[in-house]
Amino acid sequence: MAGLEDLRKNWLRPFFFYGNNRISLIGGALTSASALVLIGFWVVDIFGHGGSANPYLGIIFDLVLPGVFIFGLVLIPLGMLLRQRQLKTAGQVPSIYPEIDLRDPVFRHGIDFVIVATFINFVIVGTATYRGVAYMDTPNFCGRTCHVMAPEASAYPVSNHAGVACTECHIAPGIPGFVHAKVNGTKQLMMVMSHNYPTPIMADDKLPAAKFTCLNCHNPARYIGDKLLVKTSYGDDEKNSMTRSLILLHVGGRDNFSRLSGIHGAHMGHIEYIATDSTHQTIPWVGKTNDDGSVTEFVSTDAKGPITGKKRVMDCIDCHNRAAHSFDTPEEVLNRDMSQGSPSASLPFIHKQGLLLLKADYKSQEDAASKIGSGLESFYRSQYPAIWNGQRAQIDQAAKTLSVIYSRNVFPFMKVTWGSHPDNIGHNNYPGCFRCHDGGHNAKGGKSITNDCSTCHNLIATDEPNPKQMADLGLQ
Known part of the structure; x- marks a missing residue:
């Protein structure tokens, strides 16, 4: 009993006395709110209902929320230390620390503040976390936010799987797939932040087996x-x-x-x-x-x-x-687009000139768009002035189409060029x-x-x- 009384007088009373300040109370609220969100996520993950397989989920639950938790813990002793110094300077340090009593309005006010702040922070942190995870499940995040995935993001909207979320194909279900996704996603983020990523980025062995992804929608045994x-x-x-x-x-x-x-x-x-x-x-x-x-x-x-x-x-x-994420060869995509009307087959040598312009070396996509347009203009101005004067609109449209073809298949900054990604x-x-x-x-x-x-x-x-x-x- 003597030990409990000593703990109460020498530790608990000073702790609550000095901890009754805004900085420490905010720290306690942040720590409690992040802890509740983490516990809620762990429960959902263990029971496997409603969890997300997003590869970047580990960033939030392994880095961000633990960081908020630790930050809150740091604020608690920091606020206590500052209050102690302030009271010492003012000569107001009590010889006997006040009793811990819920009937004390000052003490009760501090507890009420922590409870209310914790609830508010829980709602804010929980909602932000949910919305963040939901956003990271979208192709817009995977392809647009991460600029190094620009080639894949460009090929995705024109594929047969444009309506399928990235995580449906790239993440295997279950705990092993989830753990692998978190580790791999966090590793990829670190590579991007340190500018230490491969160019071009190849799929290699990173994709899960088809039985975990493709067969959720497709039946290979179906008779076609x-x-x-x-x-x-x-x-x-x-x-x-x-x-x-x-x-x-x-x-x-x-x-x-x-x-x-x-x-x-x-x-x-x-x-x-x-x-x-x-x-x-x-x-x-x-x-x-x-x-x-x-x-x-x-x-x-x-x-x-x-x-x-x-x-x-x-x-x-x-x-x-x-x-x-299919990338075309210049011959295939030009033939396909010409069969659909642009570039127009009525333009002399447009197939030959189009291939020459598509296969040329450019510093960037912007450089390609500029030189493809000027190259086509120069060819028809010099070789077919009548065509240039009479079919200007078709030539301009052909230049736009060729530029779009290039921008969807060649990405100089990632060293993705024609044939970089073979199609089997x-x-x-x-x-x-x-x-x-x-x-x-x-x-x-x-x-x-x-x-x-x-x-x-x-x-x-x-x-x-x-x-x-x-x-x-x-x-x-």
Whole structure:
């Protein structure tokens, strides 16, 4: 009992006496409010209801709120020290500190202040935290606030996944995914703040497996069957000669009889691979698990020595690796935009000149916009003055379109240029399918991974001005 009485007289009484000042009371309110918000978040996180998987969530709950908590703790002794000095200077330090009594109006006023301030701070901090987390779940924060993500932010709005939040694809569910996201997000923030980030920024192995993300919305087993693709191309001649190619793509899937077919069906088994580069463009080893449980190993003839590395299970994103951030090649995007009317194919050599301007080196996107416009103007002024005088509006529109094409695909400050981000769908512009289906991945028994074109598609027409099949199908 003597020990409790000593604690009350020598510690608790002085603490409450000197702590009854605005600075200490504000510190106590800040500490209490941040502690309540943190505890509330931990409860939600543990029980897994309503929590956010935002990768920057760790910044708030691991850095900001603990910082507010510590700041409040620092204010408490700081206010007490200042009050003690003030009373000493005025000679008002009591020989016996007042009793701790709720009936004391001064003491009760201090307690009331802490309670009210804590409640107000809790509402403010809690609301700000919730709104901050909600904002950080938006593509606007991920792509616009962080300037180094400008390439991805530019490609996202024109992708098929423009309505999907960044966190839906980039963050795996559950505690492991949440912890990884917090650690990785905080690390990325530190890299940006210290200007120590890679250029360009590559996806590498950071994305979670498709079963945690893609399959929440997509069913790879759904039977799609065949899909007709029509590709329009323009020549580099004066008339920008137009041709079309028709491709019947065997997407396949699982039909009503549970039979697997096509591209999706062929890749729905358990397939593993080893890549020797971070972007998985070089794959020297592939392992396919057969129905009887045995594994057939395919080794590339280009492999030198034993193949080592991490075995990865093939899934959707090994082919659909640019699902939401696809960057075009200059040929593809120019052909596509010309087929939609701008640049106008009526402008002589616009395809050839457009490609030359798109592929030129520029210091910045602003520099590109200026030089693309002046380059097109100079060409038509000098080579086709009649076209320049008669089709000025079409030339200006062509310059704007070319500038937009460049601004969506090339970012000099991040060293993102044509081809920086390979797309594994197809095999015309990047290795893609040919990473494995190149005819050079062989098993010990002599079996090879097929490179028969008809397995995946049939070329119905190739670079024909007026394919008869299009007329037969009513497409022209």
